[in-house]
Amino acid sequence: MALSIGAFYNPHLGAELVQAAGIDHLAMADPPRADDRHWPAIRERYTLLLHDYLGQLSEPLDERSIQRARDLATLYRTPWVAEHFQCLHTEDGTYNLNYVFPPLYTDEFLERFVANAGVLKARLDQPLVMENIPGFFDVRASQMPEPVWLRRFFERTGTGFLLDLPHVWLEAHYQGRRPDAWLAEFPLEHVVELHVAGVETDDDLRGPWIAPAEPDDRMLEFLALALQRCPQAKAVTFDAFSPSLTADVLFRSVERIRAAL
């Protein structure tokens, strides 16, 4: 089966995306706005992947969130539904990062994610895939390395793995490890989709971080290497969703991803 190469739907680039060639699918981070005049043509033209925030699976999703996921999956006719390994707000809702953040890699969190992903999966008509989230620092309460935790999760739930490569690359960078060696520890046999994008230096972090930027040659080589190790991969998505993203960067990135493979 041919690998599908795509990007995120950025509504401010709707006019260009409607006309574009060379893009097989679009991931949807937000529902279409009522005033998005390009949406009907986008929906007609592209395979759409549901990649919204559905809820954090450290807690069970409520009925409203599950129904919302089902409705979006139907609207998009998505082949799979994506969520993240994240825990970004406190249980009581008082504190909220408003930014992706991984859970502690412990048995307790594993049980929580396995149980809650299982409930969500059972309520969806499409397979569920879960995306890895980078940590900028280690928390000394974690009980196992992230790849071990992920492997246990995938083996117990049968969900697919959405492998975000810049996330792996950044973790390797901040742990002072070789990206390829760190990647090799992840359960790559479960990978269904890969995300790739550029990284840029952030002044606060004093180092590279996720950015809506073109992947450089080094990242594309990392992608090619990863794909050799992901026998079940069906799609690669240029992971950039931002009002600052330009059509040039989006189209050139997709082209370069395709060329690198």
Next chain:
Amino acid sequence: MSDRALQDAVIRAIVDAPFRASPEWRDRKLVDPDRLERYARFVARHFYHERIVHFFKYSRALARVTGRRPEAVPRDPAFDAFLPGAVLGSRATARLVAGLVTAYVRDGGPYPAIPYLDDLLAYEEAMMVVEAGPRVWRDGTEPKGAGSGEQYPPARVEGTAFLELGHDLPAVLPQLLQPWTEVPRAPVRATRLLVARSRHGRVAVVRPDESTARVLQLADGTRTADELARVAGLGPGDLDAALQGLFELGAVRFSAGS
């Protein structure tokens, strides 16, 4: 302590700068403090950049006249100066950040072409402040609806705001986001707006009628619906309608007392 509670402590340490500096947190030695501080500053800038772009979008649309783009504020030294006391998502910090933005935009003035700028900034600031505060992420027990008024006294939800403006802003706001060559004008007209937030964090603005505004001003959590109707001079049907509208908006809750 459960792992979930520990995760909550880590999340709080990222968003709550005074907690991050406290012995209660630091003595746990869970995270490298330098890494945590760097990440916390990154998250703070991201958190308020997103909110400024969203809530100050009309000022942003006017930046070609003012020369002041609100989203520049998180990169301003004044923003860095307030970070040691910031609690992301709190109403107090939202008020501070919104204040930085309004001061930044005003400082470039005066702008004779935008006579309603003060009203606009007050409106945008109110939206950002009302959005702040803890929210419900998951539905559990449903809140009691307006029919509960006899049992539970209605109370105005904290943060709900009235705005008294000199211009009819809602008439001009959509035009600001459309292409324009001359700055769209706002009718000069006394305008009262009510800004409220739902339990799930959705901010809404309405023009309250007189009875709705009166009910909200009187709903202090001590008067029952009957008492409220009597003081406001409303019949039961009018009161129910006003309370139901306010409840759906997130402007009142029905307090069981405690």
